[in-house]
Amino acid sequence: MKGPATRPTAVLAVLLLASWPAARAAAEVEVSGLGRDVEPLATTDLVRHFRFEEGVEVEQLELGQGLAVGDLLTSLDDDLFLELACADGSLLRFTERFLVQINPVAEGVDCAVDFLDGKVDVLTDGETEVCSAGVCLGTGGTRFAVRLDRGSDRADRRVLVFEGGVTATEPGSQPAEVAAGQELIIRRRQAAAPEFERRRIDEEQIERWAGLYARFDVIKARAAGVELPPERLAAAREQFKTLHAAVLRQPDAAEARTRLAEVQLAYRVDREALYNVKRSGVASSETLRQIEVDEDRARRGDGADREKLLQLIRDSRLSPATGGESGLTAFDARRFTAQLQSALAVNPPDGISRREAASFWGDRIVALKEARERGEITARGYLVMARGYDALGDADSSRSMARRALAMAADGGGLSDDELAAARRLASGGY
Numbered sequence: 001m002k003g004p005a006t007r008p009t010a011v012l013a014v015l016l017l018a019s020w021p022a023a024r025a026a027a028e029v030e031v032s033g034l035g036r037d038v039e040p041l042a043t044t045d046l047v048r049h050f051r052f053e054e055g056v057e058v059e060q061l062e063l064g065q066g067l068a069v070g071d072l073l074t075s076l077d078d079d080l081f082l083e084l085a086c087a088d089g090s091l092l093r094f095t096e097r098f099l100v101q102i103n104p105v106a107e108g109v110d111c112a113v114d115f116l117d118g119k120v121d122v123l124t125d126g127e128t129e130v131c132s133a134g135v136c137l138g139t140g141g142t143r144f145a146v147r148l149d150r151g152s153d154r155a156d157r158r159v160l161v162f163e164g165g166v167t168a169t170e171p172g173s174q175p176a177e178v179a180a181g182q183e184l185i186i187r188r189r190q191a192a193a194p195e196f197e198r199r200r201i202d203e204e205q206i207e208r209w210a211g212l213y214a215r216f217d218v219i220k221a222r223a224a225g226v227e228l229p230p231e232r233l234a235a236a237r238e239q240f241k242t243l244h245a246a247v248l249r250q251p252d253a254a255e256a257r258t259r260l261a262e263v264q265l266a267y268r269v270d271r272e273a274l275y276n277v278k279r280s281g282v283a284s285s286e287t288l289r290q291i292e293v294d295e296d297r298a299r300r301g302d303g304a305d306r307e308k309l310l311q312l313i314r315d316s317r318l319s320p321a322t323g324g325e326s327g328l329t330a331f332d333a334r335r336f337t338a339q340l341q342s343a344l345a346v347n348p349p350d351g352i353s354r355r356e357a358a359s360f361w362g363d364r365i366v367a368l369k370e371a372r373e374r375g376e377i378t379a380r381g382y383l384v385m386a387r388g389y390d391a392l393g394d395a396d397s398s399r400s401m402a403r404r405a406l407a408m409a410a411d412g413g414g415l416s417d418d419e420l421a422a423a424r425r426l427a428s429g430g431y
Helices: 008-018 203-223 230-249 254-266 270-279 285-290 295-299 303-316 333-339 354-373 379-391 395-412 417-427
Strands: 029-036 047-051 056-058 072-075 080-086 091-102 109-124 127-132 135-139 142-150 155-163 165-169 176-179 182-187 195-200
Touching: 029 091, 029 203, 072 080, 080 109, 080 203, 091 270, 109 203, 127 142, 135 142, 142 165, 155 165, 155 176, 155 203, 165 182, 176 182, 203 230, 203 270, 230 254, 254 270, 254 303, 270 295, 270 303, 285 295, 295 303, 354 379, 379 395, 379 417, 395 417
Parallel strands: 109 127
Antiparallel strands: 029 080, 047 056, 047 072, 072 091, 080 091, 091 109, 109 142, 127 135, 135 165, 142 155, 155 182, 165 176, 182 195
16 A cells, blocks of 8 residues: 555545535445446556545455445546445446545535546436536436547536436526536636536437446446346347437336346446436335335345336336336236235325326226136235225225225235225225
8 A cells, every 4th residue: 555645636525525514414326337338346546546535545445345425536548437335325446547526415415526537427316416527517317428638728518418407506696507419518728717508418429328327237246246248238238228318218118218127237236237226116115115115225236126126016016106007907907906015105296187097907907807806916006996996986885895905814814914904994984
């Protein structure tokens, strides 16, 4: 190890940290991905890690390693991939010859970094802050990329926002809002104020970034133990690229996003899959709690949680929210009841009309009646029927189905504590 005086990066870290407010909390950041080209790495000596608190530089970086405020990472190779995971699940991915420092975070912010060189891609459902040369990019749930282009007398930053929105701010200047589908070019010449130029993201950029995200997924899949010999590797990479491009073109299209999440789960790319499952509208944090999926555990690759997420995606195809048929009658009702994991996770999509919601519940009641006639209905199936009748305003049928759910559960179980509580409320005439 070498002392801080032997590297100019150490001096830079000291100067930056000197101006940070002491009261701000330290960010919890972990190295969650490492790779070179498409090869996963457990450790590398091609990233220098300056540890601010100790004042030393370590010539080795390891997967799973924690980073503290002030730590500085310097890439020595153009083909490296580094992923940092923040405490609440935000992902920051760095490529090219990156130089990045971990910043302290403000209240409510998941992650904050000072991005000094290279390319960074951000995937987050929370608030993050990426600063570069005095301009900070804040967001509350998005996918965006930043690339730093250096010229002889300037440093241009290109911010591509693929979904959500980003706010670019600099002390003394008006904030610049960047909407989904836009590229913001920030030009700054020496000490002059930055100049902002907006453009639409074009097809070439979509293809380029889809290829980059496919590379990320392949590295993560191989790191998780998925065997990908050369012929399968090429096919997987192409499949991921096609799926990512579809999402980047239409970030609000639930069907494209759930298909991407399904393939990511199959390849054990769990952190990104969980983001896409939630972003698609298939599941909220509350839904995940109801089916006993722990988000932090799921991000780290729990097999049982992975199966539950896959099941949510499959069941969601029975809903108009993901571009499927409007009801269950076009599907096999037997498959629906067999796959049902939680009666409380069956919900109409957000934002649909009352008529569409009535159709949603009506179709499920029809399918479950068919299952009952075959003798295949479960306690959960009766509870779904009770919820459906309640939503349709048929209180008597709702009470009857809820009581059957409770009776069946008393004989053979099959309902969670939350489901039992819901069934009791409906059986007594309220929900």
